[in-house]
Amino acid sequence: MNLSMPDVGAAVGAATDAATISPLALFLQADIVVKGVMLGLLLASIWTWAIILGFSFTLRKASKQSRAFEEDFWKADDIDRFYEARGKAEFPAAKVMAAGVTEWRRSTAQKVIDRDGTRDRLATSMSSTIAAEVDRLSDRLNILATVGSVAPFVGLFGTVWGIMRAFTSIAAAQNSSLAVVAPGIAEALFATAIGLFAAIPAVIAYNRFSHGINRMESRLNRFADGFYATLSRELEAQR
Amino acid sequence: MERAEKIGLGVATAGHVLLFGLLSAGFLATPNPLKLNSPPMDVSLVDEVALQSTAPRISTEPPPPSVAPEKGPTEDAAPAAQPEPAPVPEPTPAPPKPKPVPPKEVAKPAPPKPKPTPPKKETPQAAPKPKPAPEKPAEKPRAKPAPEKPKAAAAAPAKASAKPAPKAAKPAAASGSGKAAAKPKGSLLGNDFLKGIDTSADAPRKPAAAPQAAAMGPQQKAALDAEIRRQLKPNWRPPSGADADQLVTLLEVRLDKNGAVIGTPEVIDQLGVTASNRPQAKLHAERAIQAVKLASPFRNLPPEYYEQWKWLRPLRFDARLNR
Numbered sequence: 001m002n003l004s005m006p007d008v009g010a011a012v013g014a015a016t017d018a019a020t021i022s023p024l025a026l027f028l029q030a031d032i033v034v035k036g037v038m039l040g041l042l043l044a045s046i047w048t049w050a051i052i053l054g055f056s057f058t059l060r061k062a063s064k065q066s067r068a069f070e071e072d073f074w075k076a077d078d079i080d081r082f083y084e085a086r087g088k089a090e091f092p093a094a095k096v097m098a099a100g101v102t103e104w105r106r107s108t109a110q111k112v113i114d115r116d117g118t119r120d121r122l123a124t125s126m127s128s129t130i131a132a133e134v135d136r137l138s139d140r141l142n143i144l145a146t147v148g149s150v151a152p153f154v155g156l157f158g159t160v161w162g163i164m165r166a167f168t169s170i171a172a173a174q175n176s177s178l179a180v181v182a183p184g185i186a187e188a189l190f191a192t193a194i195g196l197f198a199a200i201p202a203v204i205a206y207n208r209f210s211h212g213i214n215r216m217e218s219r220l221n222r223f224a225d226g227f228y229a230t231l232s233r234e235l236e237a238q239r
Numbered sequence: 240m241e242r243a244e245k246i247g248l249g250v251a252t253a254g255h256v257l258l259f260g261l262l263s264a265g266f267l268a269t270p271n272p273l274k275l276n277s278p279p280m281d282v283s284l285v286d287e288v289a290l291q292s293t294a295p296r297i298s299t300e301p302p303p304p305s306v307a308p309e310k311g312p313t314e315d316a317a318p319a320a321q322p323e324p325a326p327v328p329e330p331t332p333a334p335p336k337p338k339p340v341p342p343k344e345v346a347k348p349a350p351p352k353p354k355p356t357p358p359k360k361e362t363p364q365a366a367p368k369p370k371p372a373p374e375k376p377a378e379k380p381r382a383k384p385a386p387e388k389p390k391a392a393a394a395a396p397a398k399a400s401a402k403p404a405p406k407a408a409k410p411a412a413a414s415g416s417g418k419a420a421a422k423p424k425g426s427l428l429g430n431d432f433l434k435g436i437d438t439s440a441d442a443p444r445k446p447a448a449a450p451q452a453a454a455m456g457p458q459q460k461a462a463l464d465a466e467i468r469r470q471l472k473p474n475w476r477p478p479s480g481a482d483a484d485q486l487v488t489l490l491e492v493r494l495d496k497n498g499a500v501i502g503t504p505e506v507i508d509q510l511g512v513t514a515s516n517r518p519q520a521k522l523h524a525e526r527a528i529q530a531v532k533l534a535s536p537f538r539n540l541p542p543e544y545y546e547q548w549k550w551l552r553p554l555r556f557d558a559r560l561n562r
Contacts, residue, residue, distance in 0.1 A: 022263035042259075046251050054247030061243075140244075 023190065030187045031165050037158030037191050041151055045198035048147045051140045052205040059137065059212050066093035066216070070223050073097065079230070092133040092216065096224050099129040104231055108238060115235050122231055126224040134217045141209055148203035155195020162188020455547050463548060466539055468560060474533035475560050478522040484558035485511035486520055488527040492551040498537035504528045507553050527556040 027038055069086065070093055076082035083101045087094055103125040107118040166184030173180045455463070477483065487510040493501040506524045531554070540548050 022265060023259050024263035042255065046248070046255050049251030049254060050244060050248035052247065053250050054241065054244035057243040057247065058241065 026187045026190045029183065030190070031162060034158045034162045034165075034188060034191050037154055037161070038194055041154055041158075041191070041194040041198050044147050044151055045194070045201075048144060048198055048202045048205070051143055052201065055140055055205075055209055059209065059216070062091050062137065063212070063216055063219075065089070065091040066219065066223075069093040069097075070219075073223075074226075092130070092137070092220055093223055095133055096126050096129050096220055097227060099125045100224070100227050100231060104234075108235075113235070113238060118235055119228075119232055122228055126228060127221075130217065130220045130224055133220065134213060137216065138210070138213045141206060141213070144202045144206040144209065148199050148206055151195045151199035151202065152192070153195075155192040155199075158191025158195070159188045162191060455544055459541075459544065460547070463540065463544065467537060467548070467551065467554075470534045470537055470539075471530055471554075471556075472560060474530040475556060476526055476530070477556070477558065477561065478519045478526060480516060480519045482511075482513055482516040483519045483523070485513065486516055486523045487511050487555060487557040488524045489553035489555055490527055490531060490551075492531055492554050494535075494537060494540075494549055494551065496542065496545055496549075498535070498540050500531055500535040504531045504554070511557075523556070530556065 027035065030038065069089070069091070072086070073082060073093075079101070083097065087098050087101060089095075100122055103122050104118075107113065107121060163185055166181045166188060169184055170176055170181055477486070489507040489510070490504045491507050492504045495501050504527075506528070509520055509524060512520045537548075
């Protein structure tokens with residue numbers, strides 16, 4: 001009984017070529033479903049990175065400006081003058097202050113001042129401004145969370161599909177040698193690789209940015225409380 | 240979309256394109272060291288046990304004739320050598336003829352004896368005939384020791400090669416016809432020697448037909464044992480019971496040429512008998528004898544090794560036989 005295997009040798013030769021293939025070649029060899037999965041995951045990865053870069057830039061800028069604004073605010077002697085000079089800026093701390101000052105001016109414009117009502121309105125307007133600012137900042141974080149949790153599953157779907165296809169190719173070739181299945185499995189696993197490639201930075205960035213947002217929120221809250229205390233004291237002195 | 244996000248999108252896209260471009264260009268690709276450049280190998284699965292002799296076959300062709308035209312001249316010289324002083328002139332003709340002769344002189348009459356023996360080995364049938372031949376050369380050397388040595392040595396190649404021997408004998412007869420046929424033969428080859436040669440000439444045919452001389456190598460012996468065990472195995476039903484697997488029965492079995500058992504196998508010995516398996520011991524021996532009888536006649540035993548398997552002693556029956 002002679003087992004000569006020239007065709008297997010040829011297939012192995014093809015497989016060694018396939019072993020050095022590039023991501024582009026893997027993508028082009030893949031099934032249409034796997035191709036779609038890979039393309040979607042690649043777009044998700046690009047989007048994730050775009051959000052990461054843009055968000056970190058925005059957050060850092062906002063927190064730096066807010067901190068500088070708060071320091072300057074506590075040093076300022078006259079709130080009205082400080083507000084006229086810097087209160088119109090487009091970052092969270094300035095907006096919170098603007099909300100407080102606006103509410104103060106409205107409430108103290110009347111002849112009879114309802115002190116308790118004015119305190120409530122000041123507190124509410126500033127906290128709602130903080131909530132709005134935090135919402136605006138954390139707008140894109142949900143995308144990071146979604147990509148981080150879903151991308152591995154999508155990649156896994158592409159892998160399962162590709163491996164199913166590899167098994168059908170085993171059945172078609174009537175040959176279970178590694179050379180027949182290896183290329184199909186490699187391109188199928190590439191889908192999971194892209195999924196993880198998209199998901200890992202997304203998860204890390206999500207955790208980091210939600211922490212940054214939380215810090216920002218608490219900082220704004222502290223600033224709002226301090227400003228509220230100042231305004232409340234002014235209200236006492238108001239005639 | 241804010242400006243920061245636009246910048247982020249641009250940078251991310253550029254980064255991805257760069258990364259995948261580098262990967263596609265083989266930036267991180269490690270060269271595959273496992274280039275399978277060895278050609279595919281043919282595998283043949285042989286499931287037959289080699290029970291055939293692997294001993295080299297004896298060639299049916301006669302050995303090539305040795306070029307020894309010196310037979311006639313030496314015989315002529317032999318009569319001249321009869322007087323004692325003759326040996327002195329002899330060496331002069333001798334050197335051209337058999338050069339290796341001088342060293343053989345040391346071995347005196349001994350060399351002629353071993354030389355006839357090789358034909359004996361080749362032809363077991365011819366064994367009785369060659370014997371006289373060595374005897375006579377042996378006798379003659381005693382009569383004239385000096386001249387014989389070179390001649391005996393010269394005769395040696397003649398014996399080794401079957402063909403030239405008769406030729407040598409004929410000139411001897413022709414030259415010696417003038418004198419007494421028996422004595423003057425310088426080559427010391429008697430008439431008996433011719434007989435031996437005749438038989439040895441036909442001899443090579445027989446051993447080639449049936450190489451009986453094939454001695455069992457360890458591989459053949461193992462294969463033979465395995466074959467016998469294989470045929471015994473289906474018929475071997477050892478008794479079961481406490482410590483029954485420790486019992487070993489040794490049998491003595493005689494087989495005829497067809498592999499059939501002659502008579503009844505006899506129990507030589509029983510090993511491993513303990514108090515707990517003593518009740519089973521007799522049954523064990525009976526089952527062993529029964530197994531041999533059921534397995535008889537044994538097939539596929541090589542007839543050329545009949546000497547090896549005609550008397551199987553000891554034939555071992557133990558728990559391992561089942562495995």
